[in-house]
Amino acid sequence: MKPRTKKILNFAFIFGTLAVVLLIGFNGQEMSGAVEALKSIGPGWIVLCVLAWFAYLLFDALSMHFFLKRQGHGISLASSLFVAISGMYYSNITPGATGGQPMQVYYLKKRSVPIGIGTSALTVKLFAFQFMLAVLGTIFWIIYKDYIAQQLGSNMWILIVGYVYNVVIVAFTLMMAMSKRLVRFFVTLFIKAGAKLRLIKDPASTQAKWEDVIDTFHNSVMMITRRPIDLVIQLLIATLQILSLMAVTFFIYHAFKLTGTTYGEITALGIMLYTSAAYTPLPGASGAQEGVFALYYSQVFPDGIRLMALLLWRFFTYYITLIVGAVVSVVNGFRSSPKKTEQA
Numbered sequence: 001m002k003p004r005t006k007k008i009l010n011f012a013f014i015f016g017t018l019a020v021v022l023l024i025g026f027n028g029q030e031m032s033g034a035v036e037a038l039k040s041i042g043p044g045w046i047v048l049c050v051l052a053w054f055a056y057l058l059f060d061a062l063s064m065h066f067f068l069k070r071q072g073h074g075i076s077l078a079s080s081l082f083v084a085i086s087g088m089y090y091s092n093i094t095p096g097a098t099g100g101q102p103m104q105v106y107y108l109k110k111r112s113v114p115i116g117i118g119t120s121a122l123t124v125k126l127f128a129f130q131f132m133l134a135v136l137g138t139i140f141w142i143i144y145k146d147y148i149a150q151q152l153g154s155n156m157w158i159l160i161v162g163y164v165y166n167v168v169i170v171a172f173t174l175m176m177a178m179s180k181r182l183v184r185f186f187v188t189l190f191i192k193a194g195a196k197l198r199l200i201k202d203p204a205s206t207q208a209k210w211e212d213v214i215d216t217f218h219n220s221v222m223m224i225t226r227r228p229i230d231l232v233i234q235l236l237i238a239t240l241q242i243l244s245l246m247a248v249t250f251f252i253y254h255a256f257k258l259t260g261t262t263y264g265e266i267t268a269l270g271i272m273l274y275t276s277a278a279y280t281p282l283p284g285a286s287g288a289q290e291g292v293f294a295l296y297y298s299q300v301f302p303d304g305i306r307l308m309a310l311l312l313w314r315f316f317t318y319y320i321t322l323i324v325g326a327v328v329s330v331v332n333g334f335r336s337s338p339k340k341t342e343q344a
Contacts, residue, residue, distance in 0.1 A: 089325020116216025
């Protein structure tokens, strides 16, 4: 299947999911007072949601920006933001978020960042994010265990599966970062597969070229282990990034003038939601995200508001990234030549 056809199918699935959600909402009682509730929202809350989304993007860019600068391959903050939004965009339109990191490595390479260094930057960023998601999830789960159990009821298994998946990802990412042998094993595996599919004409030459990339990647990752403060900063950035994303739901909750649920409870459910739906192998986890939101927040957002809250939440945590990412991709496509190396 051609890449363009895959992209069209992915977009069709994403917006098809949105259409199904709207159709269900318009056919039920959920939309009865949603429009009036939407009109009552002050513009200040919308601005806060936009700022929370931008903070999420900014912290993602800062993670790369700081890492690359410490590795001696600094690029401008503007370029870091471009690479960050491009990665989010391609992750959101590909199943299992598989398209984001390869595109980020490509865009970093165009800015004279070696593939090994770019890959290590993304690996460290992924590890820090997933690790802090697990840590924050554990902390909030312990503090709000009774509240979470009450909200999820018999659906607790969804959270447990997601939590186990997240822990496995953290462990696997750590092993990849620490073990050169494991990285070489997977690279060799992909090269052999490419040779069998006749995508790689000279496996031996390709393997030799990737040996340098593997060495650069491993040395780059090992460098951060010799600078503990760098790792602490990465974990702090990841924490702020996660909390920025969780703030969107909190702002939407108060935008509808609702009361009775605390910031901690809303954030706890948000982290559980993100953990639960992250393993879904669909573009942007479409369908799963909406379903889990409606399930987890069923007692937080009342009938008549829940659907509109879901749509606003999905827009400020997903669709806005698609819109901005698409615009950035189109603008970048019109550029006559790739950007030269930028020193921060």
